[in-house]
Amino acid sequence: MATKLSELLFGAFPDLRYQPTPKRIRAGIDGSPVVDTQEALLVWEPKRVTPVYAVPEKDLLARLEPPAAEGDAGPDEYPVRLMADAPPALDPRTGFRRHTAAGEELDVVASAFSVPRAAFRPSDPDLAGYVVLDFGAFHWLEDHEEIIGHPRDPFHRVDIRATLRHIAVKLDGVVLADTVGAHLLYETLLPVRYYIPPEDVRLDLLETSPRRTVCPYKGEARYWSYPESAKGKNIAWAYDSRFIDARQIHGLVCFFNERADVFVDGEQQEHPLTPWS
Template sequence: MAVKMMELLTGELAALRYQPTAKRVRAFLAGEPVADTTAARLVWEPRRVVAIYAVPINALTAQLLPAGAESGDDVDTGYRLPDISERPVLDPSVPFAVHTCPGTVYDVIAGEDTAGRAAFRPDDSDLNDYVILDFAAFEWREEDEPIVSHPHDPFSRIDVRRSRRHVRIEHEGMLLAESKRPMLLFETLLPVRYYLPREDVVVRLEPSDKVSYCAYKGRASYFSVVDGPRDIAWTYHDPLHDAEQVRDWICFFDERLDVAVDGEYVARSVTPWS
């Protein structure tokens, strides 16, 4: 019997998972080195959908100071995503301090700076000699390139494709945008995103203060509809190379809006941004 790939990718969400990487990985705290290794591992704590780096303890140049022990076996925070898991899953908006397996929490001291509770050593035989570092607490390099948001997942990717599909986006019966020349962005485990030329947006958008970061696309700037929904659309003014094709194009949160593709309304996706 054939197996759906989604089931393979998500079937072990309840487990502590890891994957070695051949990249040279370095972490810094306020310019001070914290770790430098070619033996890092990507680690997904139970119910986490995004991996972060664990480094060998002997690759640390910073000091670890025990901050206590935590076990998150009964943690029920997160978002319920029916397509992935019956239990709430933890996306990057759930802070590093929420741990879902037993282990020891550490402060990280580099030079005169301290990152509180920014390291976690799981109680697991396969990760005995490793410590997981809070991605948000440090500056990171893979080889000589800085990375943002989180490490790339070797089992995920994005594809951008030109399309002639007729995309219509509405809010409570009001037309927001309509295009027959969208760019469709496909990303593993996420709904398809429809990026539209600015001239195909028919309502006034005003920039908001909200920004977010994607490891694959870069820094997103958000827009609100004048006299309408807030922070409902975004764009990438200076995207990373994977998203160069959608530079300055507009994408709407279709989780919160009515979207018709080729005349058929599509069901609203359920994501952490619903």
């Protein structure tokens, strides 16, 4: 019997997962080094969508100490579904300290800094000798390139293809974009995104938003809102040009097709179910 590969992936969500990476991984804080290793692992705790780095304790350039003070992991983020038939997962914004595997929290300490509970030593024997580090607490390099957001998932792919199909975007019946020069972005487990040249977008109807987000595959995004609709807050975005991998969409504008109405060759597309619905 054939197996749908996404079902294998979703079937592993309740498990602690890891994958070795051959990249040189370095982390630091305020100019002080924390780790330098070529033996890192990518680790996904149960129900986590995105990975973090686990590094050998022998390669740490700082000390691990028991937590100096009591701490609260904080509230859970809302669980989300990546697809209609997928099991619940933790929203990727869920904080590092909401651990879903057994293990020990630790402070990361050196003469120049102390970062509380920024390390987690899993109790799983397959990860013996490793500690997971809080990605958001440190500045990270893969080889000699900065990594933002979270480590890139080797099983996660982003493909961008040009299209001559007629793409139109509407919200509450108002046309916000109309083009035959879009680029389609296909990303693992996410809906197709339609990136549109800014000259084909009604930017005069949109307001610049202060919102900024980062994606480890595409860069930093700035946003626009459509103030005439209750569904229009932060409805569109465009990425900067920091990552050459995503150069085909640099400066192009994309709309949340979870909320906006997207028409392809005149046919309205379904609103996908995602964490941004």
